[in-house]
Amino acid sequence: MIFNKRKRKKELLYPQILQLDDDFSLIQRFIEGDESTFRTLVQRHKDKIRNIIFLTLNSSDFVDDIAQDVLITIYKNLKSFRFESQFSTWLYRITVNKCKDHLRKVKIRSIFTPIKDGEEGPVYTPSMENKDVSEIVNKAISKLPEKLRLPLLLKDIEGLSYQEIAEAVNCEIGTVKSRIFRARESLRELLKPYEQELMT
Amino acid sequence: MIGKDKINEKLSAYLDGELSSEEKNNFEQEIALSPDLQNKLSELKKLKQLTVSSVKPLPESPYFETRLFASLKVHKTALFTLKKFSPVAAFLVLTLMLMIFLKYNPQVIENLVEQQKSNLAGFYKQNLKPLLYAANLTNEDVFNFAFNRQLPLDKTNSQYLQLGYDTTGNGFFEIKTGNVASNMNNLDRFVRALNLNSNQKEKVDSILQNYAEDLQSQVLVNDKNTVAINPNIWNYNKALLADLISFANTANQKEFVKMVPSGLPSYDKNSIVRVIKEVKDAKDNQYIFFTPDTIFSENYKFDKSQFKDAMKKMKEGMNKASNEWKKYAVNLQLNNNIIKLKNDPSWSKNFNVQFNQNSCRVNVRNVIPEIELPDFDSISVQIERAADIVKQVTVNIPQMVVDIPQGSHGKNVFNFKMNLPGQPDKVTEIKIDLDSLINQNMLGNQKFFGHGKRGQFNLDSLMSNIRSMIPDSMTYFNEEEYKSQMKEFQKEMKKFQLQMKEMEKELKKNNKDSKEKKDPIEI
Numbered sequence: 001m002i003f004n005k006r007k008r009k010k011e012l013l014y015p016q017i018l019q020l021d022d023d024f025s026l027i028q029r030f031i032e033g034d035e036s037t038f039r040t041l042v043q044r045h046k047d048k049i050r051n052i053i054f055l056t057l058n059s060s061d062f063v064d065d066i067a068q069d070v071l072i073t074i075y076k077n078l079k080s081f082r083f084e085s086q087f088s089t090w091l092y093r094i095t096v097n098k099c100k101d102h103l104r105k106v107k108i109r110s111i112f113t114p115i116k117d118g119e120e121g122p123v124y125t126p127s128m129e130n131k132d133v134s135e136i137v138n139k140a141i142s143k144l145p146e147k148l149r150l151p152l153l154l155k156d157i158e159g160l161s162y163q164e165i166a167e168a169v170n171c172e173i174g175t176v177k178s179r180i181f182r183a184r185e186s187l188r189e190l191l192k193p194y195e196q197e198l199m200t
Numbered sequence: 201m202i203g204k205d206k207i208n209e210k211l212s213a214y215l216d217g218e219l220s221s222e223e224k225n226n227f228e229q230e231i232a233l234s235p236d237l238q239n240k241l242s243e244l245k246k247l248k249q250l251t252v253s254s255v256k257p258l259p260e261s262p263y264f265e266t267r268l269f270a271s272l273k274v275h276k277t278a279l280f281t282l283k284k285f286s287p288v289a290a291f292l293v294l295t296l297m298l299m300i301f302l303k304y305n306p307q308v309i310e311n312l313v314e315q316q317k318s319n320l321a322g323f324y325k326q327n328l329k330p331l332l333y334a335a336n337l338t339n340e341d342v343f344n345f346a347f348n349r350q351l352p353l354d355k356t357n358s359q360y361l362q363l364g365y366d367t368t369g370n371g372f373f374e375i376k377t378g379n380v381a382s383n384m385n386n387l388d389r390f391v392r393a394l395n396l397n398s399n400q401k402e403k404v405d406s407i408l409q410n411y412a413e414d415l416q417s418q419v420l421v422n423d424k425n426t427v428a429i430n431p432n433i434w435n436y437n438k439a440l441l442a443d444l445i446s447f448a449n450t451a452n453q454k455e456f457v458k459m460v461p462s463g464l465p466s467y468d469k470n471s472i473v474r475v476i477k478e479v480k481d482a483k484d485n486q487y488i489f490f491t492p493d494t495i496f497s498e499n500y501k502f503d504k505s506q507f508k509d510a511m512k513k514m515k516e517g518m519n520k521a522s523n524e525w526k527k528y529a530v531n532l533q534l535n536n537n538i539i540k541l542k543n544d545p546s547w548s549k550n551f552n553v554q555f556n557q558n559s560c561r562v563n564v565r566n567v568i569p570e571i572e573l574p575d576f577d578s579i580s581v582q583i584e585r586a587a588d589i590v591k592q593v594t595v596n597i598p599q600m601v602v603d604i605p606q607g608s609h610g611k612n613v614f615n616f617k618m619n620l621p622g623q624p625d626k627v628t629e630i631k632i633d634l635d636s637l638i639n640q641n642m643l644g645n646q647k648f649f650g651h652g653k654r655g656q657f658n659l660d661s662l663m664s665n666i667r668s669m670i671p672d673s674m675t676y677f678n679e680e681e682y683k684s685q686m687k688e689f690q691k692e693m694k695k696f697q698l699q700m701k702e703m704e705k706e707l708k709k710n711n712k713d714s715k716e717k718k719d720p721i722e723i
Contacts, residue, residue, distance in 0.1 A: 042265060054258045064261050068268050075272055137254030155216055156251045162218045181205075181212040184247055191250075198250065 023087035031079050038078070042071055045088065048158065049095050052168075055153040056099040058142050066102055070095050085167070092160070092168035096150070103146070133198060140190040148183035151176050208240060215244050321498045324426045324491045328500070330416035337415060339408040343387040346411075346440040351419060353427065361419065361427070363437060366563060371434045375427065375490070376559040394452045407447060411440045414480065417502050420487065428487040428500065431564065432479065439479040442472045488551075488564065495551050495562065 023044075026037040049070055053063045073094055081090070141149060150169060154160045162180075166173045191198060213219055214227055231237045282289075302309055331337065331351065345351050349363040353375065362374040387408075391401050418436055420428040449456050487500045552563040 039265070039269070042268065046264060050261070050264075051258055055255070060258060063258065064264055064267070067264070068271055071268055072271060072275060075275075133250070134254040134256070137250045138256075141251065141254065152251070153255070156248055157255050162213075162216070177213050177218065178209060180216065181209040184212055184244060185208070187251070188243070188247055191247075 024083060027078060027081050027083075027087060031081075038075060041074075041087075045091055046071070048088070049091065051158060052092060052095045052154065053099055055157060056096065056146075056150055057102065058149075062102060066095075066098050070098050073098070086164075089164055089167045092164060093170065096168045096170075136194050136197065137187075137191065140187055143190055144183055144186055148179050148186060151179045152183035152187075155180055207237070211237060211241055212244060215241065215248060317496070320494065321489065321496060324422070324424060324489050325428075325498070325500060326424070327422045328420040328426070328428055328502075329422060331419040331421060337412045339405055339412070340385070340387050342408040342412045342415065342440070343390065343444075345415065345437065346444050347386065349437055351415070353419075353421070361429070362559075363434060365434075370563055371431070372561055372563040373429060373488075373490075374559045374561040378558060390448075394448055394455045396451055400451045403451070404444075404447065407440075407443055411436065411443075420500075420502065425492050427490045429490065430487050432482050435479040435482065439476045443476055446472050488562075490562065495553065497551075 026041055029037045050063050050067045053066045151165050154165045162173045162176045165176045351361045353359045362376050364372050418430040418433040485499050488497050554561045
């Protein structure tokens with residue numbers, strides 16, 4: 001009797017249209033004790049996670065470390081996953097939060113580390129010549145503030161929807177829409193001096 | 201301006217495919233009609249292409265998964281270890297916190313201990329009643345308390361309280377299993393020894409009665425086997441002894457001097473009266489509580505006046521309520537429960553407990569109230585010396601059998617054999633000729649104690665073997681002296697024997713001569 005009740009509840013949670021290897025099924029199997037399914041989840045989402053970290057930090061230095069941290073956190077908390085949102089959304093939020101934590105630590109560390117002469121980083125000057133187009137654009141993107149840059153890249157590079165971006169960065173869809181527009185406007189302004197190079 | 205931004209924002213969303221189908225259709229119509237919007241859209245498209253093309257792809261990390269699962273394995277082991285040791289860790293953390301807390305708040309533990317102590321003290325203080333409840337003290341008991349320092353705790357189970365002083369002068373009390381010497385009519389002997397008349401006897405009784413009432417409040421008992429002893433009881437004992445000796449001296453000095461030839465040389469009656477008064481007026485709110493679990497010294501207010509009123513009522517209903525009183529009878533299991541007291545350091549400062557097969561002895565330090573009279577100690581020494589002598593003539597002495605073999609008389613050899621009973625506690629009553637003892641004593645101690653004339657029959661030489669049982673100065677003898685005396689006596693007897701033989705020979709000779717001569721008998 002109890003078994004039947006459980007079966008019915010399971011049917012309600014996972015409709016038949018879902019495939020056996022979708023995220024929810026894999027998570028359910030993981031919860032039931034089959035920890036091998038975690039490897040499938042990792043294989044499926046690791047690239048996305050690594051890319052988001054790379055885009056957020058604008059550097060590849062700590063990508064793997066932070067990605068490992070994200071996946072260990074997922075592993076630890078997967079049994080308490082509530083199936084109320086997409087697994088990917090939950091994953092993106094954790095990834096973005098880990099990146100923010102990292103940036104916060106770097107910022108705090110930089111306060112206590114004296115800046116040596118000539119280490120202030122390359123200064124963007126419009127007079128730079130003989131530069132590759134992608135490098136120019138990349139430099140311009142890196143000049144964008146983080147709250148504008150991240151939604152823009154998540155949209156243009158990762159192809160996330162406004163809804164997914166809103167959930168990942170924990171804000172409203174309208175805000176995401178506005179931030180992406182402002183990012184593009186800022187980028188356009190930053191690239192104006194190179195209009196001719198870009199046109200060619 | 202705001203309107204223009206809104207349209208450009210909408211254009212950006214249109215480019216990203218984030219407009220609903222209706223919005224998209226309407227906006228596409230709007231774009232088709234506006235060359236500005238078309239230019240703007242193419243500009244945005246170009247910018248988007250530049251963005252997508254400018255960002256370099258992240259290089260692959262071939263060992264990412266291997267490293268991740270290796271980390272997870274370590275993490276799992278660590279997690280398992282953490283889970284395994286989490287109760288221990290929690291306990292350690294709690295202990296550490298408790299230690300830190302107690303380090304900075306030591307009064308908490310002290311308060312707790314004090315609270316527990318007072319709870320325990322409160323438990324044992326409940327329902328304390330005078331000793332009367334356990335054993336109704338007779339004048340005989342009080343008299344024995346004076347001379348033997350014994351008080352019965354329970355007449356049915358025969359446990360009694362023994363007070364005393366150790367070699368260092370500190371007081372001790374013992375709870376002993378056995379009979380009190382109360383059934384030996386020592387009081388009666390005392391009266392007879394002093395040859396007291398009926399009035400004097402009544403006076404003795406009134407002294408004892410007076411102290412009996414005070415003694416009732418000096419030892420308290422309850423239904424939890426608690427014995428609360430007032431340290432002033434040691435002083436009461438001294439006072440009572442002083443009172444009785446003082447009375448004996450005044451009542452019949454002639455007889456008293458017979459018993460105590462040295463008398464009370466520096467006897468100061470006023471000092472004794474002062475001592476008695478001081479003892480009775482001493483603040484005695486402090487009691488030593490001896491319980492099956494612990495021993496402690498605590499303040500306890502015993503209302504004497506209320507007690508005296510209650511005494512009258514109790515005496516009236518004594519027979520009726522005798523069954524009710526049985527629960528106050530002290531019956532301490534001396535071997536099992538109390539033994540754990542030995543390892544309890546909390547009271548060791550003032551008390552030292554020793555256990556024996558039938559007794560439990562508690563040495564008391566710093567608890568007995570000092571009587572502040574400069575001459576009391578010297579008086580008490582004299583009184584105790586006198587009391588020891590009085591005690592010897594009033595208490596019973598173990599049975600001594602003198603066995604003289606009948607057959608040896610024929611050979612004129614006298615072998616004295618003394619058979620002392622094997623059980624020293626088995627005593628039977630024998631009479632001692634008090635006057636002769638004292639007269640002997642008066643003749644001179646040195647002569648009496650073993651330096652008598654050769655051949656003289658010395659009564660006290662017989663008593664040397666029982667000196668270990670009776671600490672009597674009159675019966676003190678050196679064993680070696682006794683042996684040498686006996687040897688000398690035997691030599692004398694041999695000489696006597698030889699003399700007798702010679703006399704026999706002479707007699708025989710004389711007889712022969714007389715027969716030969718056949719002298720006529722002169723009439």
